[in-house]
Amino acid sequence: xxxxxHTMMTAARPAESGLxxxxxxxxxxxxxxxxxxxxxxPAWDGSDAxxxxxxxxxxxxxxxxxxxxxxxxxxxxIVSGDLGADRPLVxxxxxxxxxxxxxxxxESLRVLEAKGLVSARPNVGTRxxxxxxxxxxxxxIIEWRAFGPQRDDQRRELSELRWTIEPLAARLAAGHGREDxxxxxxxxxxxxxxxxxxxxxITFSRADAEFHSLLIQLAGNRMLEHLSGxxxxxxxxxxGPVTACDHPTEGSLAQHxxxxxxxAAGDGQAAETAMRQLLTVHPEVERVVPAPRxx
Numbered sequence: 001x002x003x004x005x006h007t008m009m010t011a012a013r014p015a016e017s018g019l020x021x022x023x024x025x026x027x028x029x030x031x032x033x034x035x036x037x038x039x040x041x042p043a044w045d046g047s048d049a050x051x052x053x054x055x056x057x058x059x060x061x062x063x064x065x066x067x068x069x070x071x072x073x074x075x076x077x078i079v080s081g082d083l084g085a086d087r088p089l090v091x092x093x094x095x096x097x098x099x100x101x102x103x104x105x106x107e108s109l110r111v112l113e114a115k116g117l118v119s120a121r122p123n124v125g126t127r128x129x130x131x132x133x134x135x136x137x138x139x140x141i142i143e144w145r146a147f148g149p150q151r152d153d154q155r156r157e158l159s160e161l162r163w164t165i166e167p168l169a170a171r172l173a174a175g176h177g178r179e180d181x182x183x184x185x186x187x188x189x190x191x192x193x194x195x196x197x198x199x200x201x202i203t204f205s206r207a208d209a210e211f212h213s214l215l216i217q218l219a220g221n222r223m224l225e226h227l228s229g230x231x232x233x234x235x236x237x238x239x240g241p242v243t244a245c246d247h248p249t250e251g252s253l254a255q256h257x258x259x260x261x262x263x264a265a266g267d268g269q270a271a272e273t274a275m276r277q278l279l280t281v282h283p284e285v286e287r288v289v290p291a292p293r294x295x
Contacts, residue, residue, distance in 0.1 A: 119133075166279065170219075192248070212232070213228045252278070
C-alpha cells in the first residue's frame with residue numbers, strides 16, 4: 001500500500017463506521033467542535049419567533065469560529081425557508097440576538113451575499129434573495145438544501161447532474177492517463193476494499209469521493225474540473241441507496257475497479273459504460289435518473 005493510502009486509512013476514524021441512515025437525516029451531521037464557543041441565539045419572540053426556532057434547530061458548529069457558525073445558521077435558515085425572500089436582515093438585530101459583534105455579522109452577510117442568498121443595497125438594507133438568485137452549485141448551499149425541506153429535490157438534482165458529468169469525465173479521462181494518477185486511483189480502490197471489509201463506511205466514502213474527484217481532474221477539461229466539488233458534495237449528502245456510491249458493497253467496489261481498468265487501458269467507451277453502470281446499480285435510480293432515451 002502506498003503512503004497516500006496508508007495516510008488516509010490511519011486518518012479515518014474506524015469507530016464511526018457506517019453511512020447516515022434514514023433516521024439521521026433530520027439532524028445536521030456535524031459534531032460540536034470542542035473548545036469552540038457556539039453561537040446560541042436566545043429565544044426570539046414577537047415577529048421574530050420563526051427566526052428564533054430556526055436558530056435553535058441549527059446544529060453544532062464546523063469549528064470555523066463565530067463567523068463560520070453564523071454563516072452556517074443564517075444560511076440554513078434562509079435555505080430552509082424560515083427566512084423567506086425579501087425578508088429584511090438588520091445587522092444590529094442579528095448581532096444582538098446571536099450575541100456576536102458587528103464585525104462578525106458584517107463578514108457573515110458578505111459571505112451569504114457572495115453565495116447569492118442575500119443582497120445589500122443603499123437605502124434598502126440587506127434582504128433575502130429569491131431561490132432563482134442563489135448559487136445552487138455552491139457546496140454549502142448544496143448541503144443546506146440536502147438536509148432541509150428540499151432534501152428530495154436536491155438529491156434528485158444532484159443525481160441527474162452526476163449522470164451528466166461523470167460518464168463524460170470517465171470517457172475523457174481515458175485519453176489523459178498518467179502513471180501517478182493511475183496509482184492514486186488504485187490507492188483509493190485499495191482503501192475502499194479494506195474499509196468495506198472492516199465495515200468502515202466513513203473511510204469508504206472518503207476514498208470514494210477522492211476517486212471521483214481524481215477522475216474528473218484526469219478528464220483534462222477545466223470546466224468539468226470546476227464541478228468536481230459538486231460531485232464530492234453529492235457523495236456526502238446523498239443519504240440513501242440511489243447509486244452504488246451511496247451504499248458500500250462488493251458490487252460498488254467492482255464497478256470502481258472496472259472504471260480504473262478501462263482508464264488504464266485507454267478505453268474511453270468502456271470507462272463511460274462502467275461509470276453509467278456505477279450510477280445505476282440500484283433499481284431506485286430509475287425514478288431519479290431516467291435511462292437514456294433511444295434516438
